[in-house]
Amino acid sequence: MFENLRKYRYARIFCLLLSAGFLVAGYLFAGVWQILLIFPAALLLWVICKFQPEVCDPSVLFGGYTFLTAVGIWIRCEPHLIVYGFIMALVSWELHLFNRGLAGNPQYTDNLLLEKSHLRSLSIVIILSFLITTVGLSFHLDLPFGIIFVLVLVVGFAVERVYFYLFRENF
Amino acid sequence: MKYKTAFIAIIIYCLIVFALLTRNGGLMVLIVPLLVYLAVGSFFAPTEIRLRANRYVVKKADESGISVLINVTLTNDGKPLENVLIRDAHFPKTELATAMHEQRLAIPERGEAKVAYSFPANRGHFFWDTIRVSASDPFGLVEIQKDIQASGEILIEPEFEKLGHMHLKPKNTLHSAGLVPARRGGSGLNFWTVREYHLGDSLRLLNWKTIARHPRQLYTTEFEHEEIMEIGLILDARLQTESLFDGELLFEHGVRATMSFAELFLREGNRVGLLVFGQDMKPLQPDYGKRQLHRISNALASATPKSNFSLMYLEYIRKRLFSNRALIVVISPLDLKDLQTYKQLRASGHQILLISPDPISFMAQRAPSGAVLDLALRASRIERYAQLKQLLQMGVMVVDWNVHRSLNEAIRTVFSKRTNGGGYV
Numbered sequence: 213m214f215e216n217l218r219k220y221r222y223a224r225i226f227c228l229l230l231s232a233g234f235l236v237a238g239y240l241f242a243g244v245w246q247i248l249l250i251f252p253a254a255l256l257l258w259v260i261c262k263f264q265p266e267v268c269d270p271s272v273l274f275g276g277y278t279f280l281t282a283v284g285i286w287i288r289c290e291p292h293l294i295v296y297g298f299i300m301a302l303v304s305w306e307l308h309l310f311n312r313g314l315a316g317n318p319q320y321t322d323n324l325l326l327e328k329s330h331l332r333s334l335s336i337v338i339i340l341s342f343l344i345t346t347v348g349l350s351f352h353l354d355l356p357f358g359i360i361f362v363l364v365l366v367v368g369f370a371v372e373r374v375y376f377y378l379f380r381e382n383f
Numbered sequence: 384m385k386y387k388t389a390f391i392a393i394i395i396y397c398l399i400v401f402a403l404l405t406r407n408g409g410l411m412v413l414i415v416p417l418l419v420y421l422a423v424g425s426f427f428a429p430t431e432i433r434l435r436a437n438r439y440v441v442k443k444a445d446e447s448g449i450s451v452l453i454n455v456t457l458t459n460d461g462k463p464l465e466n467v468l469i470r471d472a473h474f475p476k477t478e479l480a481t482a483m484h485e486q487r488l489a490i491p492e493r494g495e496a497k498v499a500y501s502f503p504a505n506r507g508h509f510f511w512d513t514i515r516v517s518a519s520d521p522f523g524l525v526e527i528q529k530d531i532q533a534s535g536e537i538l539i540e541p542e543f544e545k546l547g548h549m550h551l552k553p554k555n556t557l558h559s560a561g562l563v564p565a566r567r568g569g570s571g572l573n574f575w576t577v578r579e580y581h582l583g584d585s586l587r588l589l590n591w592k593t594i595a596r597h598p599r600q601l602y603t604t605e606f607e608h609e610e611i612m613e614i615g616l617i618l619d620a621r622l623q624t625e626s627l628f629d630g631e632l633l634f635e636h637g638v639r640a641t642m643s644f645a646e647l648f649l650r651e652g653n654r655v656g657l658l659v660f661g662q663d664m665k666p667l668q669p670d671y672g673k674r675q676l677h678r679i680s681n682a683l684a685s686a687t688p689k690s691n692f693s694l695m696y697l698e699y700i701r702k703r704l705f706s707n708r709a710l711i712v713v714i715s716p717l718d719l720k721d722l723q724t725y726k727q728l729r730a731s732g733h734q735i736l737l738i739s740p741d742p743i744s745f746m747a748q749r750a751p752s753g754a755v756l757d758l759a760l761r762a763s764r765i766e767r768y769a770q771l772k773q774l775l776q777m778g779v780m781v782v783d784w785n786v787h788r789s790l791n792e793a794i795r796t797v798f799s800k801r802t803n804g805g806g807y808v
Binding site for chain 1: 386402409410415417487489521523
């Protein structure tokens with residue numbers, strides 16, 4: 213059980229480092245050296261998390277990472293690196309939550325099916341995300357704002373309908 | 384589970400708004416991994432749960448005490464479920480000992496999954512009806528829930544101490560052979576009186592010493608008749624008289640004492656009734672035998688202290704439950720306001736025996752020592768002794784029981800043959 217959990221932990225840390233590396237590289241390519249402050253900030257956060265673990269909720273950290281990513285794209289940093297970093301951060305967040313959900317679960321040893329299905333789904337997410345974002349970033353369409361707005365409304369409505377269908381018990 | 388979906392949704396909408404505000408299409412690319420994540424999750428989401436459950440509940444006793452082991456076997460009759468969270472109802476009072484009542488696992492098609500956990504339980508009536516199963520996709524984004532029928536029940540009867548015979552001398556008895564002296568002549572073992580010989584008396588009972596002193600007269604020895612009695616056990620389950628210290632309730636000792644008395648009185652053939660006096664009144668009509676002991680055991684297993692203000696209401700319940708001939712045995716730590724009720728009970732002709740688990744010695748045993756605490760304990764003891772003295776003056780038989788000592792020892796001191804019943808230690 214502990215061996216499996218350790219593997220998950222290493223995978224999560226690897227993804228986390230990869231995402232931080234992509235983000236820093238993306239910013240540095242755009243000449244924003246201030247991003248290097250992220251390392252002392254991460255160190256400080258690590259120290260805080262040691263003493264107050266409730267502050268370091270993975271969702272909060274992922275939210276912060278998303279903010280940095282959005283700002284990076286807005287200030288025209290290297291989009292490929294930023295987006296790839298974002299994908300790795302998403303994977304790291306998911307692995308962290310999965311790991312936390314299984315910690316202390318005595319049935320875990322008999323549960324390779326759960327682990328396998330999770331890894332399979334995660335691999336699909338990584339591959340599809342890399343493919344679609346790479347293809348998406350290679351297209352440059354200049355559309356008027358009105359059309360973009362309408363398209364966004366359509367996408368938003370579609371997403372909302374899908375949510376309603378899937379999670380109607382929650383609404 | 385659900386918060387993950389909500390969190391992703393919030394991020395998506397924030398990115399859309401940010402992209403619109405900055406008119407930056409590149410930001411929309413960030414939504415793609417999130418949408419893929421949601422899509423993959425919903426693609427692998429289960430559509431139905433077809434599980435059967437079997438529950439086995441076993442009681443296990445070892446050196447550390449009694450614990451309840453629960454095994455639930457789930458059989459999947461439908462499609463494979465990749466991410467299943469099983470939650471079983473557990474009892475808030477109990478501290479889970481091993482494993483968990485909530486487990487995450489995967490169940491293949493026609494496969495089985497076993498969930499096992501245990502918790503310590505000294506006494507109680509535990510029952511389960513269903514087990515809640517939540518199945519979701521591997522990421523836990525889309526979840527469906529179902530309560531699967533998995534009934535189980537177990538009764539952990541309270542422990543009791545086997546008590547020795549108590550030399551009680553009640554004023555009233557029931558006219559059926561037993562072990563309690565009936566205060567009248569008849570068949571028995573203890574000497575009662577010597578009377579003139581009546582035709583039909585057994586010659587074995589002739590009192591030769593008296594005959595020798597009175598020539599031409601015959602005398603017969605008469606023994607004290609022994610009968611059974613009616614006993615009303617009243618367990619004080621009021622929260623305000625309870626003491627909780629270091630996770631241990633004084634009430635538990637009260638329950639043990641009540642069970643011990645019930646076992647003793649019923650073993651000796653008496654008629655015993657029970658009233659658990661708390662917020663929920665649980666009266667049990669007086670009856671005889673092992674079945675009655677089982678009923679009492681059941682009632683005590685699920686008894687819990689709850690708030691009720693005074694023993695005042697006892698007067699109304701007593702009239703319906705116990706006859707005036709009954710000996711009332713009250714197991715209560717004693718509250719200042721209760722003295723009036725004891726007075727009323729005495730006035731209505733009841734004999735009362737108060738078994739009072741001592742809350743002061745219960746607390747003092749584990750409390751850290753100190754000059755102030757010693758003074759406080761001394762003051763409390765004086766107050767308690769004054770109350771008990773008042774009860775003695777009313778004619779209530781009192782046993783002040785230090786719960787760290789054996790109950791048998793406490794009652795033996797009070798009801799030994801030498802003290803002839805009705806004392807106080």
